[in-house]
Amino acid sequence: MLIARGETRQRERPAARPATSVVDLPDRLALLLVSPLLLLLLLAYLAPLALLIPQSLSAPAVSLAKYTDLATDPLARAVFLRTFRVAAEVTVLVTLLGYPTAYLIWRADPRRGVVLLVLVLFPLWTSVLVRNYAWTALLARNGIVNELLLAAGVIREPLRLLNTELAVLIGMVHVLVPYAILPIYTSLRRIDPLYLQASAILGAPRLETFRRVVLPLSLPGAIAAAVLVFVLSLGFYITPAILGGPQSLMVANLIDKQVNYLLDFGAGAALALVLLALAVALMAAAYRFFDVDRLLREGT
Numbered sequence: 263m264l265i266a267r268g269e270t271r272q273r274e275r276p277a278a279r280p281a282t283s284v285v286d287l288p289d290r291l292a293l294l295l296v297s298p299l300l301l302l303l304l305l306a307y308l309a310p311l312a313l314l315i316p317q318s319l320s321a322p323a324v325s326l327a328k329y330t331d332l333a334t335d336p337l338a339r340a341v342f343l344r345t346f347r348v349a350a351e352v353t354v355l356v357t358l359l360g361y362p363t364a365y366l367i368w369r370a371d372p373r374r375g376v377v378l379l380v381l382v383l384f385p386l387w388t389s390v391l392v393r394n395y396a397w398t399a400l401l402a403r404n405g406i407v408n409e410l411l412l413a414a415g416v417i418r419e420p421l422r423l424l425n426t427e428l429a430v431l432i433g434m435v436h437v438l439v440p441y442a443i444l445p446i447y448t449s450l451r452r453i454d455p456l457y458l459q460a461s462a463i464l465g466a467p468r469l470e471t472f473r474r475v476v477l478p479l480s481l482p483g484a485i486a487a488a489v490l491v492f493v494l495s496l497g498f499y500i501t502p503a504i505l506g507g508p509q510s511l512m513v514a515n516l517i518d519k520q521v522n523y524l525l526d527f528g529a530g531a532a533l534a535l536v537l538l539a540l541a542v543a544l545m546a547a548a549y550r551f552f553d554v555d556r557l558l559r560e561g562t
Contacts, residue, residue: 311538318531328532338516338533342540345513348427349495352434356491359435360442361484365476367443368450382443390437394504397433398424401505425507433501438494442487449483450476489545496541513537 318328332338367378385393400406401423408420423429453476461471499514506512513533521530 311535314531314535317527318535320528328528329536331529332532332536341511341513341516342537344427344511345496345537346540346544348430348434348510348512349492351431352438352495353488353492355431355435356438356442357484357488360439360487361446361480363439364443364446364450364483367447379447382440385436386440390500391504393437394433394501397429397436397505401429401432424505425510427506427510429505430502430510430512433505434495434498437501438491441494442491445487445490446480446483449480449486453479493541493545496537 319325363378363382367375367382370378398405402408403420403422403424405423407423408417411417412420457475457479458471461475466474497514498512499518502510502512502515503518506515517530517533520526520533
C-alpha cells in the first residue's frame with residue numbers, strides 16, 4: 263500500500279518546467295531588450311544620414327549637380343576604383359594571414375594559445391595613429407627596412423616605400439589582421455572535437471581532415487571576417503593619409519579635402535553617400551552570389 267501511494271504521488275507531481283532560454287523569449291520582450299541598441303543605431307547612423315542627403319542635393323538649389331559632377335570627374339572615378347581595389351586586396355591578404363594564425367592558436371595547448379591570443383589582441387590596445395607612425399619609421403628611405411636590405415646586399419640604393427600604395431597596404435593589413443583572426447578563431451573553437459576524432463579513427467590524414475571537416479565548418483567565420491575587413495577598409499582615412507601619397511588617395515581622404523580644404527560640403531556629402539550606396543550594393547550582390555545566408559546557417 264505504501265509503495266502504491268508513493269507511486270501515485272510521483273504520478274501526480276507536476277513535471278518540472280524547462281529552463282527558459284534566450285530563444286524562447288517572447289518577441290515583445292526580445293524587442294524591448296534590443297531597443298537601446300536600436301535607438302543608438304538610429305541616432306548614430308540614420309540621423310547623420312538624414313542630414314547628408316539634403317546637403318548633397320543643395321547646389322545651391324535642390325538638384326543632382328553634385329552627383330553628376332562626380333560621375334564626370336575622372337579623379338573621383340579613379341579614387342573610387344582605387345578604394346575598392348585596395349579594400350579587396352587588403353581583404354584577401356588579411357584573410358590569408360588571419361586564418362593560419364587563428365588555426366595555430368586553436369591547435370596550440372591552452373597556455374600557449376592564451377599567450378598567442380594576447381599577442382593578437384595587443385595591437386588593438388595601441389592607437390592606430392601610433393601604429394601608422396611606427397610604419398613611417400620602418401619604411402622611410404633611411405628606415406629599418408631599407409637599412410636591412412642595404413646591409414644584406416639585396417639593393418644598392420634605398421627603395422621608395424613610404425608614401426606609396428604598398429605602404430598603405432602594409433599599414434591597413436597590420437591594423438585589420440586582428441579583426442579577421444578573432445571571428446575565424448571563434449568559428450574554429452565551435453567545432454566539436456568529436457568530428458576530428460572520428461576523422462582520425464576512419465584513417466583520414468590531417469590534411470584531409472582539414473579539407474573535409476575543419477575548413478567547411480570554419481567557413482562562416484572566414485566569411486564574417488572577410489566581410490568585416492572589407493567594410494572597414496572602405497572607410498580608412500588615417501593610414502592612407504600618413505603612409506600614402508597623392509597616387510594612393512582614397513575616398514575618405516577625398517571627402518576630407520572637399521570638406522576641410524575646399525569647403526564644399528555638398529560634394530563631400532555626395533561622395534559619402536555614393537560610397538555607402540556602392541558598398542551596400544556590392545555586399546548585397548556578394549551575399550546573393552555566394553549564398554552567405556546558407557553558409558552562416560550551416561556554421562551555427
